Amino acid sequence: MFYHVKELQFNARVSGPDPKFAALLLEQFGGANGELAAAMRYFTQAFSTRKPYPDKYDMLMDIATEEFSHLEIVGATITMLLDGVNGELKNAAEACPLNKLTKGKAGKEEVLHEALTNPLFLIQSGGGPTLTNSQGVPFSGSYIDANGDLTVDLRSDMAAEARAKITYEYLMKFTDDPLVHDSLRFLMTREIAHFQMFGAALDTIQPNFPMGVLQGDPRHTHTYFNLSNGADARGPWNEGQGPWDEGESWEYVKEPLKHVIDTDGEINHEPKGVKTTQEQVAAKNKEMSKKRSEEVKSKTASAPAQWSSYPQDKLESPMRPDTSQV
Ligand SMILES: [Fe+2]
Numbered sequence: 001m002f003y004h005v006k007e008l009q010f011n012a013r014v015s016g017p018d019p020k021f022a023a024l025l026l027e028q029f030g031g032a033n034g035e036l037a038a039a040m041r042y043f044t045q046a047f048s049t050r051k052p053y054p055d056k057y058d059m060l061m062d063i064a065t066e067e068f069s070h071l072e073i074v075g076a077t078i079t080m081l082l083d084g085v086n087g088e089l090k091n092a093a094e095a096c097p098l099n100k101l102t103k104g105k106a107g108k109e110e111v112l113h114e115a116l117t118n119p120l121f122l123i124q125s126g127g128g129p130t131l132t133n134s135q136g137v138p139f140s141g142s143y144i145d146a147n148g149d150l151t152v153d154l155r156s157d158m159a160a161e162a163r164a165k166i167t168y169e170y171l172m173k174f175t176d177d178p179l180v181h182d183s184l185r186f187l188m189t190r191e192i193a194h195f196q197m198f199g200a201a202l203d204t205i206q207p208n209f210p211m212g213v214l215q216g217d218p219r220h221t222h223t224y225f226n227l228s229n230g231a232d233a234r235g236p237w238n239e240g241q242g243p244w245d246e247g248e249s250w251e252y253v254k255e256p257l258k259h260v261i262d263t264d265g266e267i268n269h270e271p272k273g274v275k276t277t278q279e280q281v282a283a284k285n286k287e288m289s290k291k292r293s294e295e296v297k298s299k300t301a302s303a304p305a306q307w308s309s310y311p312q313d314k315l316e317s318p319m320r321p322d323t324s325q326v
Pocket residue numbers: 038067161164190191194
């Protein structure tokens with residue numbers, strides 16, 4: 001159930017109209033890394049999380065709802081930056097009313113250019129946000145990643161927060177309105193906070209690597225292919241222990257073509273730098289399959305089922321419905 005609270009989470013303010021920046025800010029309204037995409041991403045991911053991880057369902061729904069609050073702030077800011085546009089558009093009898101808004105002829109031309117590159121904006125919305133990115137491309141469900149596995153989704157969410165954070169950072173370079181800066185700084189900072197929340201939540205799921213259930217084939221997990229000529233960079237991504245367990249290391253394949261021929265296309269690749277054997281992998285696959293599937297099954301009430309309790313005073317759901325009054 002959603003409940004609209006009329007106060008904005010952050011006091012969005014602008015010093016004056018700025019239609020050009022309003023158009024840029026649409027990127028965070030209906031763009032791939034915008035607030036609606038974030039809200040829908042966590043909202044969608046939450047459903048399959050409810051049974052195995054009711055605590056993460058709670059977190060995902062809270063953060064999704066905060067992203068809706070941010071969408072409201074962005075929409076409000078865009079509308080205030082377009083303040084006057086709607087009124088001027090309605091002033092159909094005047095020849096060049098937008099001049100007043102846009103500081104002379106050059107300003108008006110800028111707005112017209114904006115309208116031509118993003119025709120829905122201004123012409124169709126006439127003073128409010130449109131559900132598009134800054135180029136007028138309509139919002140798309142393809143922006144939403146939900147893979148039904150929290151060790152995957154939380155990593156994807158951290159990447160999404162990183163992209164949203166840098167988008168705000170770039171946007172801040174295109175306005176010098178101190179009041180708009182204030183709002184953007186708040187929104188940017190919340191992406192940092194969400195990044196940390198998702199990271200902390202991922203840490204509570206153990207083991208969480210590799211993502212998903214199945215282990216990697218030890219013949220291929222630790223291999224780095226040097227697939228370019230000339231000077232080569234070395235670092236913990238292809239040299240020494242890197243991110244692997246104590247006693248393990250990367251196998252640097254300097255001549256990949258020779259390696260592929262020598263190993264009969266990787267089939268006869270003897271694992272190097274890996275301690276895990278194929279037998280251990282098979283055992284771990286069984287153990288993880290049982291663990292993950294039990295996590296879901298143990299929390300699942302077989303049909304009939306009910307999603308919520310009233311009041312919802314426990315995290316665990318769905319549950320068996322009370323059918324005594326049916
Ligand atoms: Fe966020």
